[in-house]
Amino acid sequence: NAGVTQTPKFRILKIGQSMTLQCTQDMNHNYMYWYRQDPGMGLKLIYYSVGAGITDKGEVPNGYNVSRSTTEDFPLRLELAAPSQTSVYFCASSVQPNQPQHFGDGTRLSIL
Amino acid sequence: AQRVTQPEKLLSVFKGAPVELKCNYSYSGSPELFWYVQYSRQRLQLLLRHISRESIKGFTADLNKGETSFHLKKPFAQEEDSAMYYCALSGGITGGGNKLTFGTGTQLKVEL
Numbered sequence: 332n333a334g335v336t337q338t339p340k341f342r343i344l345k346i347g348q349s350m351t352l353q354c355t356q357d358m359n360h361n362y363m364y365w366y367r368q369d370p371g372m373g374l375k376l377i378y379y380s381v382g383a384g385i386t387d388k389g390e391v392p393n394g395y396n397v398s399r400s401t402t403e404d405f406p407l408r409l410e411l412a413a414p415s416q417t418s419v420y421f422c423a424s425s426v427q428p429n430q431p432q433h434f435g436d437g438t439r440l441s442i443l
Numbered sequence: 444a445q446r447v448t449q450p451e452k453l454l455s456v457f458k459g460a461p462v463e464l465k466c467n468y469s470y471s472g473s474p475e476l477f478w479y480v481q482y483s484r485q486r487l488q489l490l491l492r493h494i495s496r497e498s499i500k501g502f503t504a505d506l507n508k509g510e511t512s513f514h515l516k517k518p519f520a521q522e523e524d525s526a527m528y529y530c531a532l533s534g535g536i537t538g539g540g541n542k543l544t545f546g547t548g549t550q551l552k553v554e555l
Contacts, residue, residue, distance in 0.1 A: 437486070
C-alpha cells in the first residue's frame with residue numbers, strides 16, 4: 332500500500348498564480364487533513380474532511396480551498412498565491428478522528 | 444483552546460545517555476496524546492500514543508494529568524534516534540477531536 336501520496340514534492344510559484352496540491356490515500360480512511368508547517372513552527376491545520384462531500388476549516392484556512400468528491404482524494408487549492416503561503420504542506424488521513432494520522436511526504440512550496 | 448508546548452527546539456545528548464523530550468499541554472477535557480517522529484528524509488510517522496501505554500523503539504511516555512505533561516523518555520539514546528519529534532494532542536471524539544494540535548517540535552541529536 333502506498334498510504335498517503337502527495338504531488339508535487341516541490342513547486343515554485345509566482346505571486347498571483349494558482350495551483351492545486353494533490354493528495355490521495357488508499358487506506359479507505361474517512362478523515363483527511365491538510366497542514367502547513369512554517370520554519371520553526373509546528374503543523375497548523377488548514378482544512379479537514381470527515382468524509383466525501385464534507386469539509387471544514389481548520390486554524391488557518393484563508394487563501395485556500397478544498398474539495399472532497401471521493402474518499403481517496405483531498406486536493407488543496409491556492410487561488411492567488413502570496414509569499415506568506417511559502418511553506419511545507421502535509422496531507423494526512425485517519426480512520427477515526429482520535430486515531431493516529433498517516434502522513435504524506437509533504438509538498439515544499441515557494442512563492443516568489 | 445488546545446495548546447501543546449515543547450520548550451526545547453534542540454536537544455543534544457551523547458550515545459548511551461538518557462533522553463527526555465518535554466511536552467506540556469493545555470486542554471480542559473480528557474486529552475489523547477501522541478508522539479510523532481520524523482527521521483531525515485522520511486515522512487512524519489506515529490511513534491506512540493498514551494492510550495496504548497507501550498514502548499516503541501525503547502521510548503515510553505506517561506501522561507501526567509496533574510502536571511499536564513506527556514514527556515518522552517528513553518534510558519539509553521542510540522544514534523538512530525536522531526530525528527525531529529512532535530508532541531500532539533487530540534480532544535478525542537467528543538471534544539473537537541477532528542484535529543490534532545501539534546507542538547513546535549524538538550530536534551534530537553545523538554552524538555557519538
